[in-house]
Amino acid sequence: MGLTVHVAAWQLEEDGGVIAVGDQLAAWLEFRESSRGDQGPDQHHRLTGLARAIPPWAGAEGGRHPTVIDADGATIYWDAPRPVTGPVGLIGVLAANNVDAPDGFPMTEGLVTRVRMEWQDHRPGDGAAWYPVPGTARYEDLQSSYLPHAGPIDPVTRVVWTGVLVDLEVTGT
Secondary structure, three states, rough: OOEEEEHHHHHHHHOOOOOOOOOOEEEEEEEHHHHHEEEEEEHHHEEEEEEEEEEEEEEEEHHHHEEEEEEEEEEEEEOOOOOOOEEEEEEEEEEEEEOOOOOOOOEEEEEEEEEEEEEEEEEEEOOOOHHHEOOEEEEEEEEEEOOOOOOOOOOHHHOEEEEEEEEEEEOOO
């Protein structure tokens, strides 16, 4: 099964990692409904699978319901808005997580078949904070990601590297 997975820039920066076409990638996967944020349409993934509730855990989002979605070899974590059990058809973002998952939660493994660097315009906000401008995400299709030169946000373009989109052909969990 092919999945489009978002890997946040901070994760790659923290690990000093790059992702290339042909790499094997293993990560905990998380699903977030498209209605819960401003993600570019390239990030949206139609997900069909079988959902089952799991016990609450320390990393679960308050007021939501910890759920696992099994979808064609991938095991995906979801903080569902309500209790869900059985077949699901959802649209949203799949994201790699290298920080935490419920005890015993399996990583999904796959072959990277496409890599896109993601850039987004940002605008100044309160104090020193900068915020993404909705609808401005754009992508650079490459054979390998790279770590952009660190430095301040360009005051003219205000474009920030926000992550990498990876097309992943699932090989197992």
